Amino acid sequence: MDKTREIICIICPLSCQIKIRVKNKKIVSLESNGCRRGKEYAEQEFYNPQRVLTTTIKVKNSDSSPLLPVRTDKPIPKEKLRECMQYLANIEVETPIEIGQIIASNILKTAVNVIATRRLKS
Amino acid sequence: MRIQKVDVAVVGGGPAGLAAAIAASSGGAEKVTILDRNKTLGGILPQCIHNGFGLHRFKEDLTGPEYAQRFIDRVEELKIEVKLETMVLNIRPEKKILAINAKEGIFEIEAGSVVLAMGCRERSRGALSIPGTRPSGILTAGVAQQWINLEGYLPGKRIVILGSGDIGLIMARRLTLEGAEVKAVVEIMPYPGGLTRNVVQCLYDFDIPLFLEHTISFIHGKDRVEAVTIARVNEEKEFIPGTEKFIDCDTLLLSVGLIPENELSSSAGVRLDPFTGGPVVDERRQTSLEGIFACGNVVQVYDLVDHVSLEGDIAGKNAALYALGKLKQPKRLIKLIPGRNIHSLVPQLISGEDMTTIFVRVKTPEKSVKLKMGQGIKEVKKPLVNPNQTLTSTLSLKELVLLNALDEVEVSIIKEGRE
Ligand SMILES: Cc1cc2nc3c(=O)[nH]c(=O)nc-3n(C[C@H](O)[C@H](O)[C@H](O)COP(=O)(O)OP(=O)(O)OC[C@H]3O[C@@H](n4cnc5c(N)ncnc54)[C@H](O)[C@@H]3O)c2cc1C
Numbered sequence: 001m002d003k004t005r006e007i008i009c010i011i012c013p014l015s016c017q018i019k020i021r022v023k024n025k026k027i028v029s030l031e032s033n034g035c036r037r038g039k040e041y042a043e044q045e046f047y048n049p050q051r052v053l054t055t056t057i058k059v060k061n062s063d064s065s066p067l068l069p070v071r072t073d074k075p076i077p078k079e080k081l082r083e084c085m086q087y088l089a090n091i092e093v094e095t096p097i098e099i100g101q102i103i104a105s106n107i108l109k110t111a112v113n114v115i116a117t118r119r120l121k122s
Numbered sequence: 123m124r125i126q127k128v129d130v131a132v133v134g135g136g137p138a139g140l141a142a143a144i145a146a147s148s149g150g151a152e153k154v155t156i157l158d159r160n161k162t163l164g165g166i167l168p169q170c171i172h173n174g175f176g177l178h179r180f181k182e183d184l185t186g187p188e189y190a191q192r193f194i195d196r197v198e199e200l201k202i203e204v205k206l207e208t209m210v211l212n213i214r215p216e217k218k219i220l221a222i223n224a225k226e227g228i229f230e231i232e233a234g235s236v237v238l239a240m241g242c243r244e245r246s247r248g249a250l251s252i253p254g255t256r257p258s259g260i261l262t263a264g265v266a267q268q269w270i271n272l273e274g275y276l277p278g279k280r281i282v283i284l285g286s287g288d289i290g291l292i293m294a295r296r297l298t299l300e301g302a303e304v305k306a307v308v309e310i311m312p313y314p315g316g317l318t319r320n321v322v323q324c325l326y327d328f329d330i331p332l333f334l335e336h337t338i339s340f341i342h343g344k345d346r347v348e349a350v351t352i353a354r355v356n357e358e359k360e361f362i363p364g365t366e367k368f369i370d371c372d373t374l375l376l377s378v379g380l381i382p383e384n385e386l387s388s389s390a391g392v393r394l395d396p397f398t399g400g401p402v403v404d405e406r407r408q409t410s411l412e413g414i415f416a417c418g419n420v421v422q423v424y425d426l427v428d429h430v431s432l433e434g435d436i437a438g439k440n441a442a443l444y445a446l447g448k449l450k451q452p453k454r455l456i457k458l459i460p461g462r463n464i465h466s467l468v469p470q471l472i473s474g475e476d477m478t479t480i481f482v483r484v485k486t487p488e489k490s491v492k493l494k495m496g497q498g499i500k501e502v503k504k505p506l507v508n509p510n511q512t513l514t515s516t517l518s519l520k521e522l523v524l525l526n527a528l529d530e531v532e533v534s535i536i537k538e539g540r541e
């Protein structure tokens with residue numbers, strides 16, 4: 001059975017609403033994309049949507065800032081966002097911390113690291 | 123009272139002020155001082171922990187704190203003086219600044235030139251007049267962002283967000299990931315206020331409903347918000363009876379726009395532009411008062427921090443030249459007037475002597491249009507214009523020659539194919 005789905009392209013401000021037809025979990029046709037980049041984006045979004053996660057981590061010993069902002073150094077699969085949040089909720093760090101410092105490596109076996117985005121002095 | 127003398131005083135240490143201070147110091151001003159009421163430099167950026175900053179300036183996708191740190195490092199290298207937890211109380215046209223902090227008490231700064239970089243503030247409920255009770259649990263999206271990202275408090279568990287600007291959208295995702303339930307984002311206009319990327323990645327990714335052409339018709343609850351009623355609006359923005367929906371919630375976030383922070387500017391006597399809400403500036407970012415410059419969200423609410431930093435560079439460079447007595451005042455200034463579908467533009471005045479980039483915000487989205495300046499001076503095709511994105515257009519020297527014959531020039535958006 002064919003199914004149709006719409007994917008809004010976010011690559012440029014035109015925001016094309018790309019229509020895809022899906023059969024056996026595969027894209028069989030794609031239309032209304034304004035350009036090639038839209039096709040690539042829609043395929044990526046359909047087969048393996050990925051997002052950068054940004055959040056905060058508890059800081060144990062800081063009186064100036066109770067939280068450290070962090071991000072994943074590469075996008076992670078979209079369906080892992082919540083699991084990743086849960087994992088990070090249980091982590092605590094101590095100052096000093098440098099920007100780019102790895103806070104959790106190879107998170108949920110994704111080969112992606114979670115890194116600090118703010119410098120916290122001790 | 124102690125009087126301190128500086129070459130360039132920068133009021134506000136957000137991205138605009140940081141860039142201005144760096145440009146002023148690099149441009150030869152010896153003593154540059156940044157004054158900010160916050161505990162840290164960076165303005166709003168330390169709380170903007172999401173990515174999306176610096177794509178133009180650094181060709182990198184940075185978070186707010188990372189973007190800010192690049193400038194803070196440079197400020198330290200250049201040994202620019204920074205006075206934090208320092209509130210500026212008053213600025214006088216003769217470039218005297220009155221400020222207060224715990225260490226020095228009230229003090230005065232006599233500056234060679236001043237850069238205004240106070241940013242903007244969020245519209246709050248007072249500006250909206252929604253019927254209903256006045257319970258707790260109503261706050262602006264930016265305040266919620268500060269609580270969650272800097273202090274570690276969740277403002278509530280069941281949230282409704284009024285307004286679909288980028289801050290509201292970013293907060294919808296942030297709250298959801300932190301375990302709150304965002305029940306609805308309600309937008310009075312027929313299109314979302316924020317970028318498509320944020321609509322997709324902050325709402326659709328988490329199945330958060332977006333109600334367009336809807337607004338809140340009533341707030342319920344005695345001590346704490348208990349629910350809101352939303353209703354569809356017609357073209358006159360009046361509620362359509364029978365379209366009401368009752369949504370129970372414990373928190374209402376407002377993301378209904380930003381206003382440049384210009385109390386200091388107007389009490390100094392700086393002329394303000396009714397369209398931008400900020401000072402009228404020329405291309406060097408000088409205000410109506412000689413030697414007082416302005417940049418960033420205090421001038422016009424920008425969508426991208428990159429534009430803000432760019433404007434800081436310009437203001438800082440010229441503030442240094444002024445303080446050193448080297449800034450040539452223009453012979454005359456040509457007025458740029460907002461025309462069809464233009465909400466506001468910056469700079470409002472240009473000398474016509476140097477290449478200049480103008481920043482334009484439109485009123486409503488339109489497809490297949492042209493940005494037009496004057497009669498036959500410049501026309502640029504734009505496949506799409508949108509109120510949530512600043513348009514930029516650079517005037518070349520050739521175009522400036524044409525412009526120089528005029529006293530004022532209208533800038534407008536026209537339909538393609540129409541003359
Ligand atoms: C929630 C949110 C999300 C955003 N997301 C993005 C994004 O994804 N990408 C992007 O490019 N841009 C984004 N922006 C826009 C960008 O952050 C702003 O454009 C930028 O921070 C504006 O810089 P500014 O220096 O003009 O103002 P601000 O950052 O507001 O700094 C102004 C400073 O002036 C100080 N000040 C004001 N009055 C006084 C006074 N009287 N005395 C002393 N100090 C004073 C304030 O304390 C503050 O530190 C976002 C903005 C917000 C609010």
Ligand code: SF4
Binds near residue numbers: 014015035037038
């Ligand atoms: S498909 Fe091409 S034109 Fe359409 S939004 Fe994507 S990048 Fe832009």
